[in-house]
Amino acid sequence: MAALDHDLRTAAPYDEVRAWIFDQALPLWGTAGVDRRDGGFVEQLDFAGVDAGVGFKRTRVTCRQIYVFSHASMMGWAPGAEIAEHGFAFLRKGWLGTTGGWARTCGRSGQVLDATPDLYDIAFALFALGWYVRATGDGRAIALARETLDFAKARLRPTTGEGFWHEVPPKGWRLQNPHMHLLEAMLVCFEATGEERYAEVALELADLFRTRFFDAEAGALAEYFTDDWRHAPGETGRIIEPGHQFEWAWILANLKRLTGLDTAAQVRSLVGFAERFGVDPDTHVTFNQLRNDGAPLDRGSRTWPNTERIKAQVARFEMFGERGVTEIAQSCRVLLDRYLATERPGLWVDLFDADGRPQSATVPASTLYHLFLAFAEILRVQPGLA
Numbered sequence: 001m002a003a004l005d006h007d008l009r010t011a012a013p014y015d016e017v018r019a020w021i022f023d024q025a026l027p028l029w030g031t032a033g034v035d036r037r038d039g040g041f042v043e044q045l046d047f048a049g050v051d052a053g054v055g056f057k058r059t060r061v062t063c064r065q066i067y068v069f070s071h072a073s074m075m076g077w078a079p080g081a082e083i084a085e086h087g088f089a090f091l092r093k094g095w096l097g098t099t100g101g102w103a104r105t106c107g108r109s110g111q112v113l114d115a116t117p118d119l120y121d122i123a124f125a126l127f128a129l130g131w132y133v134r135a136t137g138d139g140r141a142i143a144l145a146r147e148t149l150d151f152a153k154a155r156l157r158p159t160t161g162e163g164f165w166h167e168v169p170p171k172g173w174r175l176q177n178p179h180m181h182l183l184e185a186m187l188v189c190f191e192a193t194g195e196e197r198y199a200e201v202a203l204e205l206a207d208l209f210r211t212r213f214f215d216a217e218a219g220a221l222a223e224y225f226t227d228d229w230r231h232a233p234g235e236t237g238r239i240i241e242p243g244h245q246f247e248w249a250w251i252l253a254n255l256k257r258l259t260g261l262d263t264a265a266q267v268r269s270l271v272g273f274a275e276r277f278g279v280d281p282d283t284h285v286t287f288n289q290l291r292n293d294g295a296p297l298d299r300g301s302r303t304w305p306n307t308e309r310i311k312a313q314v315a316r317f318e319m320f321g322e323r324g325v326t327e328i329a330q331s332c333r334v335l336l337d338r339y340l341a342t343e344r345p346g347l348w349v350d351l352f353d354a355d356g357r358p359q360s361a362t363v364p365a366s367t368l369y370h371l372f373l374a375f376a377e378i379l380r381v382q383p384g385l386a
Helices: 014-029 059-074 080-094 119-136 139-155 177-193 196-213 234-238 242-259 264-277 303-320 325-339 365-385
Strands: 056-058 105-107 112-114 289-291 296-298
Touching: 014 059, 014 325, 014 365, 056 059, 059 080, 059 119, 059 365, 080 119, 119 139, 119 177, 139 177, 139 196, 177 196, 177 242, 196 242, 242 264, 242 303, 264 303, 303 325, 303 365, 325 365
Parallel strands: none
Antiparallel strands: 056 105, 105 112, 289 296
16 A cells, blocks of 8 residues: 555545545435335345345435435435435334334345344434434424433343343343444534433443443453343453444543543543554554454454544544544545445445455445445545544
């Protein structure tokens, strides 16, 4: 990889990022990625840009695509508004009411396949509704967001203890990841509506992060926990994902912006750990998984950890005035030159192994949320950085 110019005005490929979003990804996913026959969005495309024919639709993917097209419309991409509305109409088929919440999976035309209440899907429903409200002001989405949060509080909270169950009935280890996305969603809903209920849950989740998720000794964030929020035993409890360190850092920076809560020390620690141990110094890819002493467990890399590194550097700039010039440029080039360098523009290879070999047979729609949000963040802060 060529040496990087340390002047961000030339190092960060703003024009390439903008062109990939508006000239390649949105036109493709706004046509081939939209299911005009059965509603909603397709789960995957093949590398020719054609529906891969997956027979189900996950609520989390529908929600992520609603976010993308809502945000795109706010950035001036005119078709985004209608596509987001199309997604919102399909999403409501998976709403099972105040006693059932959101279905986890629906069939192609919206029939419920898996009605399991899942915190991850609930978080993304709230995230999508918040962004849809920001884009449209739709009162139906405001009301549905309130009902969704009420459902989560009523059905997914343990009778004793902290946080939420990741699914009902709960199985396996307790997880930080859906709590992270719930915090992300609370901030979006708070910004969209100004309703204090969302800020209150956001602050509660921030306290859970500080007291349970964050390992102060390691300076990093664990993944798996027992029912009483102790680290899972053995090697499982030592697993660290660099992408989640970066993602939490960006979310905690937004928490500071919106609520005033001081999260600076945690942001510095998370970014520092992930940069020190989680990024390959030669290829600049962000690893999938580490141990809490920094030893690599999986040197392969999916698309999303590389996007989260960009967002973490944006957070660093906005919180501390520190320009992560090299890091932003490195991850942009990794994405543009490796993951997004597909024969059909607007697609991506979602996984490369430790030796840099592509491992993906199809293109998952779920990844567009990560790419779009990271690239939108670069464009949002471009004037200040430059």
